[in-house]
Amino acid sequence: MNILKRFITIFIVLFLFVPSSYGEDKIVYLDLDNVVTNTNAGKSILDQLEKSKKSALLRFEKKEKELKIIEDEIKKQKNIISEEELRKKLLEFKKELSKFRKERQKVINEFNKKKKVEFDQFFKKITPIIQKYVSEKNIDMVLDRKKVFVASKKKDITKEIIDIINANLK
Known part of the structure; x- marks a missing residue:
């Protein structure tokens, strides 16, 4: 009986662990x-x-300078103009701001x-290329x-994918 238990235990261990040690999933990563x-x-x-971003920033900087000048002018005229006119100018400035x-x-x-949208289109173009490679x-x-978290450099396919994408997308 003791031999039969050992035999079954060994058989179960071999059956469960040996096939998984020989099978290997090929998993890679891509940056x-x-x-x-x-x-x-x-x-x-x-x-x-x-x-596009630089163009918009230049426009905004120009407009900010204009608003700053208007604000400074209102501050300078604060004591000179009537309270009613000051309120009007402040209201107009706030609307502009x-x-x-x-x-x-x-x-x-x-x-x-x-x-x-641009990146979605880009990824739609490269996905079939990556799928073909895979x-x-x-x-x-x-x-x-x-x-x-951690992986071997051999598992990194980034360089290969970049070369393939550059060759396929002009």
Whole structure:
């Protein structure tokens, strides 16, 4: 009976642990931020967004300077003009300031929407390329580098993907 228990125990251990040690899932990781910043298409998107952002910032800085000048003029005239006229000027200034803030928020929201649309389109273009690579290399899973705590550099496919994307997207 003792031999039968040992035999069953050994059989169960071998049956449960041996097949899993021979099977290997191929899991790799990809640094998507690196893909965006180092592919030609990603660089193009980043450059366009940066130009748009700088243009908007210059407009806002100009308008802020104009508003600051108006505010300074109102402060200088504070003791010279009547209280009624001062209220009118302050009210007009507050309206202009409110209008400026709304416009700035509108531009920021539009910029964020544009950024989201551009990157969504970019990822729609590169996803089939990555899927093709995954199927050719028999890869079971691709993780984003941000979600990986520690992994071997051999598991990083970022450089290969960047080269493939640059070759396929012009």
